[in-house]
Amino acid sequence: MTDAVHAPAAAQPRRTFRVGAAARPCTLVVCRGCCCGNPRKYPRVDHDWQLDRLRAAAAGSGGRVAVRVSDCLGPCDQANVVVVQPSTAGRQAGGKATWIGFAMDDDCTDDLIAWVTAGGPGVAPPPPTLELQFIPPPREARAARR
């Protein structure tokens, strides 16, 4: 054990956190697990191109959109899966994380980019064609099967 562990609390450096100081961007969580983005399973899809396009949209958004790559999110049979997380403003307006399934083609990628650059969940309505690809989050899907 080090001395720092046993030092009285008053000797520890003080940290201050500004809760909520930074607004969160609308975030695309792009699954790239065992099935999503796998060219052996879906050879006709340019998965790298899709991710490049989403990242380019985020880079051009002035910080309003972010992209994060995730390991398997669960519903592999609906690959490619993308979760659109609301921005701080979107969450405050009631927006919820929205799961998109079968996000394979350029039209879907166009719709994703259009929606998140317009503000995403809670801020802007989704394109109707993208709405057709909404899937329930795994927890809700499991509950519905019971």
Ligand code: FES
């Ligand atoms: S690999 Fe994407 S949901 Fe499993």
